[in-house]
Amino acid sequence: MKKIAYSPANTMLHALHPFTKFSLLLGLSVSIFFIDSPILMFFLFIVLVFGFLTVCRNPFAYFGMRTTFLTALMIGIIQCTFVKQGSELTNIFGLSITNIGIQRAVLISIRFLVIILCSYLFILTTSPSDFAFAFMQMGVPxxxxxxxxxxxxxxxxxxxxxxxxxxxxxxxxxxxxxxxxxxxxxxxxxxxxxxxxxxxxxxxxxxxxxxSRSFGRYATRTYQNPLHFTFRDGIILGIAFLFVLFFYYLKWKGFV
Amino acid sequence: MDIEIAHLTYRYKEKEKLILDDINMQIAGGEWILISGCSGSGKTTLAYAIAGILYHQQMGVYQGHVRIDEQAIEKTPLYWISDAIGFVQQNADDQFCALNVADELAFGLENKCTDPDEIKKRIADALKITGAESLYSRQLFELSGGEKQKVAIASILALQPSILILDEPTSNLDLESTHAIFEVLKNLQKSMNLTVIIIEHKVHFFEDLFNRCIHIENGKIIFDGAIEESPFYKVHLKTKFLHPGEKNNNTELILSIHDWSYENGNGFRLEIEELEIQHGEILALMGANGSGKTTFFKTITGMVHTQQGQMNFNGERVEQLTAPQIGLVFQNADDQIFMNTVQDEVTYGLKNFHMDDAFHKEKAQELFDHYGLIHKLNANPHQLSYGEKKRLNLISALVFSPSLLLLDEIFIGQDVYQMDYILGKLKFLRENGMTIITAIHDPALMKRMADRILFLEDGKMRFCLPLQEAVIWWQVNGYGEYLPEKDSGL
Structure with missing residues (x-):
């Protein structure tokens, strides 16, 4: 088993500017609480799983991954058991399982998984020193x-x-x-x-x-491999922004 | 660059014992100097003073001056001193600021706002000199002790200092890695015109490189001259053990282990097929850094859990060995110090085991007396010298009269006098029937004390043989660095 930590590789996710990845992570972590459609949630989850598979062949080789999925399963079971709204589909030992219960179970457990997997993906593909550099580019000392x-x-x-x-x-x-x-x-x-x-x-x-290696000597510092915010970063951020706008439009119209 | 030290005096607090006592010396540019002395004599403090760290830390009472080419380091901020001086710390892990080798090597240069192309060039040069080119793309946590030390040296060399200070760079290293660091320094001497100051106990390894030796005792320079004229560097261990063939007739087993295996999840696997240890034996646990010596201790004491295996202690099957039947002393003395006074440190364990009766209290007093700490019962353990802390660790373990004592690299960082002192105490313990398993690197120590050698390589037990047979095994299989006939470096 490996610890979740930055793992260098030549994938597109690795090549993205940390600011782009951080914005996507933040944006997704907030937007996900507005998604009520289990299908859309499941679609996001599948996209993330593909993202994971481009970075590592076996996500379960990492510490904590099994616990994450088990926790998601537990959340799902609790939702199924305690949500009483909707029409009853079946009854197990006196506990009624409803259609809304199952919907909530899928929605909340996958929401949990998406947030955790997103963070893991960010950690796996972002070098901490690049992240620090990105902050510096944003004006943080x-x-x-x-x-x-x-x-x-x-x-x-x-x-x-x-x-x-x-x-x-x-x-x-x-x-x-x-x-x-x-x-x-x-x-x-x-x-x-x-x-x-x-x-x-x-x-x-x-x-x-x-x-004693000159940290703090100047107000700024250079970087061995300076990061550049590329055209690709701009496109990806733009698409993500449009996607969010489109989603809110659909939500406003009552489609999702 | 020349260094001048004038009337340098240092103590932690007013009226406390002097750590550096009126040090005066001149070091000419290009000199290679070895600083020797007992543990706690003030060597590292002197190195800190030369590097400017001691003054800028502002943690004690500092008097006197250190000048680099006439410039007082007391008036120069630490982040500017690095232009002249590079300081390699004793433990590479303490020095690392980044997470991977590439970032670590670039760290200082980036802080100095060096151009990225120049950074790459300097890193390549530093890696070449240290023979660490293959490590560039590695993560720091993946490296062995020797590799880490090479990266630590390379990261300083990349800054191109004129003066390089190394504080016991080989103290945590096995023999192979120590030789590798020696080769790095040899290469450095050939290729760069540096002033090098090294603090080192393993004087014999490095004697050919250094033309001047400074010996310090109680914060004072007591010898400054040619290394071959130093009366201090040819000190050898005096204590010698009688081996069990001559002494111990108790053949009863205290510990036996069968099919013992543990996997840590990162590809490392410890495997011991069969191991039997008799009462009163001293077993030297040997192997390179990362061979599994500490992991072996962790598995038998239950700190980590084995996947399979059986262990018998005094004829009874047990899952793990626990205190107070066994005592374990770690490499780092501070890891086993908890309380505010020396006395409380020992009584803490006694109270927890509900053994704070008159008998054990008396035993503690005897041990304090026997190990020379009877006058320091009310002292703060963290303020003891390194050797005294080690003795306190031993007392804390021995007060329970364990039948098995596990020692994890406790000779690391100790000078020859301290080693001899501890060897004498271990000899006494063995004569009183105690079984000791001790992880060590040095063949000279092994030759002095071990009845049998348990040799681990990449987690696998290669053999557990009496000393003479182990030596033959190493000779036949080409493991020359383990032969006690070789210069031990002590």
């Missing part, structure tokens, strides 16, 4: 934009440190027992203190490393 890169660098390290501290505690007889809240708070306190100590040490070393 690179010191702030670079926080994305440094936090992505530190998060896995912090998680390893946390595991190690937790294991060291277990070796010293620590058991997190919910029946003894006082003891549990004490152990958690000690755990957080040890992880924070380690984190501060690492941040200090990272800061030294960055500053």
């Amino acid at each position: 690179y010191r702030y934009a670079f926080m994305i890169v440094t936090s992505m660098r530190l998060v896995p390290i912090l998680s390893i440190d946390g595991e190690r501290v937790n294991f060291s505690q277990r070796l010293r007889g620590v058991r997190y027992d919910f029946r003894k809240p006082g003891e549990m708070i004490l152990h958690m306190n000690i755990y957080i203190g040890a992880v924070l100590y380690s984190l501060i040490n690492r941040i200090n070393k990272l800061a030294i490393s960055m500053e």
Whole structure:
């Protein structure tokens, strides 16, 4: 199993400007809450699955993918079970399953999947430093934009440190027992203190490393592979914008 | 570029012990200097001072001056000092700012607003000198320890500094990677006119490269001269163990493992077909970086779960080995320090195991006395020296009288005196019947202490043989770097 992280490749999605991808991600994440048609939702889902398959052959090789689909399934089951509106299609052990229940189940579980898959696709195809650069192009000072890169660098390290501290505690007889809240708070306190100590040490070393390599010397910086907002980015953003307009027009007319 | 250090004194707080004590020295451009000294003697602090980091961190009381070509580094912002000085940190992971090799190499140059074409050229040059061309398109987390160190050095060389400072660049590396770094430095000496300052314990590896050696003790320079004249670099380990053929007759098994396998999901698989360990043995766990030594410890202690296998401890089948029957000491001492005083650090475990009775408290006092920490019971553990922290880790594990002690690379970053001290203590423990499994890199240590060698390669157990037979296996199969006859670097 692999962790969801940027995976370099030569696909069209990789080649898009991070700003384009980020706009699509934001636009889709907001618009999706206005889609009430399960068919349209399913169409979007299929498009995303194709997007995924161009980036990786087996999406289930990533950590969290199975959990995502299982969660979507659970959401669907809950919707089917508890939505009582509409006409009853069948009755299982006293629980009536209605047509609206099934519609809501498909709609909400696929909506959940689309949002998660979109974010995953963005992470898989966007280098954090390119993302930081895109922010800089948008006028955000690179010191702030670079926080994305440094936090992505530190998060896995912090998680390893946390595991190690937790294991060291277990070796010293620590058991997190919910029946003894006082003891549990004490152990958690000690755990957080040890992880924070380690984190501060690492941040200090990272800061030294960055500053002693001229970070912050100028208000701007160059990039080895500067990104350009291409004609293709413009076309894709334009099409997406027109698509959204068309969708709202159909919605206004009551077609979807 | 010349470096001048004048009356440099440093301490963490007023009236506290001096970390650097009136350091005065001159370094001429193009010199290659080796800084040696015990753990905690002030070597890294001196390197930080030369690189300008110590002053600009503003975390202690700093007096004196460091000048680079007459320019005081105290008056120069850190981000400008990098034009003259490149600093390679001890742990490459601490130095990395990016997520992949290409971005890491470009990081400093991009900050200096270097033209993209020039960035590419400088990166290509730096990769060529370090022999790391093939790593350019890799992700940093995929690299081995040696590869990471090469990238760390290349990322500094790309900035074209005149002075290169390396803080124990090989301390976390296996023998093969240490040799690779030696080759990088050799190549550097031939191809670039740099001033190089290296802090290193494995002096023998690098002696041919350096014409001057500075030895530091308690923050003072006590030797500054030609390396071959230094009375300090030819110090060898003194402690020697009697091997079990001569000493230990207890053939009962403490631990046996059958068909043991674990897969981490990233293509790494640990496989141990059959392993039996007797009471009172010292087993050296050897193998290159990434061969599975730490993973082996993780699997037997239940930190990660094996997919298959059976383990017996003292004749009983167990799923995992747990404290207090076993003790485990990690490579990084800070990972096992939680409390605010040395005493609390040890009593924390005792309380958790409900073993804070008079017997164990007395045992803790004996251990504090035996390991030289009896006068520091109220000290903050994080303020102890590196060697003292390691001793505190050992006390925290030994206070439960475990029958099996697991040591994960605890000799890393230790000077020869500290190593000898710990070896002496391990010898004492073994004579008292304790079984020890210790992950190590150095053949000299292996020769001194190991009864048998468990050799791992790419996650697979190649053999578990007595020392002499292991040496023959390595000789026959062409693993020359593991032979104890070879210069150990200690």
